[in-house]
Amino acid sequence: MADRNRRIVLAAVPVGMPREEDFRMEEVAVPVCAANGLLVRTKWVSVDPYLRGRISGVRSYVAPIAVGAVMESGAVGEVVASQDPAFQRGDIVSGFWGWQEFDAVEAAKVQRVDPREAPVSTALGILGMPGMTAYFGLTEVCAPKAGETVVVSGAAGAVGSAVGQIAKILGCRAVGMAGTVAKVNHVKSLGFDDALNYRTDKPYKDVLARMCPKGIDCYFDNVGGEFTDAVLGLMNVRGRVAICGQISQYNDRSLDVGPRPFTPMLVKQLRVEGFLVSRWAGRFGEGREQMAGWLKQGRLRYEETVYEGLESAPRAFIGLFLGENTGKALVSV
Ligand SMILES: NC(=O)c1ccc[n+]([C@@H]2O[C@H](COP(=O)([O-])OP(=O)(O)OC[C@H]3O[C@@H](n4cnc5c(N)ncnc54)[C@H](OP(=O)(O)O)[C@@H]3O)[C@@H](O)[C@H]2O)c1
Missing domain, CATH: 3.90.180.10 (Medium-chain alcohol dehydrogenases, catalytic domain)
Structure with a gap:
């Protein structure tokens, strides 16, 4: 050695x-x-x-x-x-x-x-911390029901790609956001119903409205910023928002000041909840078993x-x- x-x-x-x-x-x-x-x-x-x-x-x-x-x-x-x-x-x-x-x-x-x-x-990855983040963040915080629309930002990443696929397994419409055409095509190849390129597909609200004709029931946010402002404006009544990450702001030297989210939260009666995956540390065995099962069945890819x-x-x-x-x-x- x-x-x-x-x-x-x-x-x-x-x-x-x-x-x-x-x-x-x-x-x-x-x-x-x-x-x-x-x-x-x-x-x-x-x-x-x-x-x-x-x-x-x-x-x-x-x-x-x-x-x-x-x-x-x-x-x-x-x-x-x-x-x-x-x-x-x-x-x-x-x-x-x-x-x-x-x-x-x-x-x-x-x-x-x-x-x-x-x-x-x-x-x-998929059987570790990012996979557990996707599984518990989506199922526990967003708790989507079959037929609902789930939007996920950072959709081509470790967490986001799993979120969209789990949403599909649960019978939802899954719409993603990512930063290149190749990534958009990648998430569609994973089974997402639609995806937008946040660098080119603007204004976000119009593009998202076309991709989510029944509105948005669940938003799994990995990125934050202006994209979140657009999503909040399209949420359905009693929608759920899981704040998982805000990567667009991690290198900022000053606080990002955007539209304040409380009006859409009020009028649509949204539940917006930040979470850390460590909340479910005692249940990782269960999460791993579920994700490994979906992997073996070919229903989940990474x-x-x-x-x-x-x-x-x-x-x-x-x-x-x-x-x-x-x-x-x-x-x-
Ligand atoms: N709450 C928790 O317990 C928990 C646990 C794990 C991860 N997270 C969070 O979940 C998010 C995803 O983590 P991950 O491990 O799966 O990382 P990841 O998505 O695999 O990698 C980061 C991706 O973020 C995108 N990105 C970077 N800067 C951006 C910007 N300014 N605007 C928009 N997109 C940007 C890039 O994709 P594009 O090419 O699409 O821009 C990049 O590939 C992160 O915010 C992370 O902090 C939270």
Whole structure:
């Protein structure tokens, strides 16, 4: 086994759009496996939009990653040493650890991944946190009924692509929004009834009104901004809005001031609810079983955009804000 460990640390708190210079590669000794712990060799690193908040220098729902500290996110790896009898060398596990080739992790904080069930990278995507976000956010917060219309922003991404497909499984009309023609065609190929390109298909309200002739019952928002303003104007009475993400604003240096949403909320009696997927952490087993079942039946499909090598992790992360990924953005280490 190698005795050196390459890792990526936060070099500076990004201002606005993150740059590759905000990260730095270091080489250190391989960490030591603690009592009751595991030493894992990282196979996959997940890059996710929420990491923008974690490198902003301020606390949101978790503490920020400090300058000089190792970047960390969801990861999948192989156990190379185990001090816990429940795990053997060669086991595949997922959890949260550093953007590094090796990490020492607590056995209690990882989940076993069964490579026979699905490719292990899916533990970071459709069968992992983004998949659970789509499943619980849609079914619990939007709670769509068959025949209703569901609109999802960020539709070609890890969460959004799953939301539209689940909406179809539940018997709804699914309409997506994405940033390129290729992505629009991709989500239609996944079974979405319609989709618009937010860069060209304007005014949003007119385009959406044509795509949603019966109005909008559920809105699953990953993006925020002007698109949300248009959707709110088309919501049906007693519609439900799940605020999952606001990626269009994560790099903003000042607060976005748009139309205030309270009038459409009032007159259409909307329920608008923000959520964090951790709310359903105790039910992830149930969510995974349902999503894995749909995958096996071919009713659910997923896409991955893979960046090669640990050194590409900063680029992969920045790519999220440039729309480089279709489906789950991952780094193969
Ligand atoms: N609440 C929770 O617990 C939870 C959990 C997971 C994720 N989330 C949120 O869910 C959203 C999607 O996450 P994900 O992991 O599935 O990421 P993702 O959608 O796979 O990747 C990000 C995508 O966002 C789009 N985007 C980037 N900047 C944009 C902008 N200014 N305006 C419009 N679209 C933009 C890009 O697609 P285009 O090419 O279409 O622009 C990009 O590919 C994020 O907002 C994330 O923070 C929330």
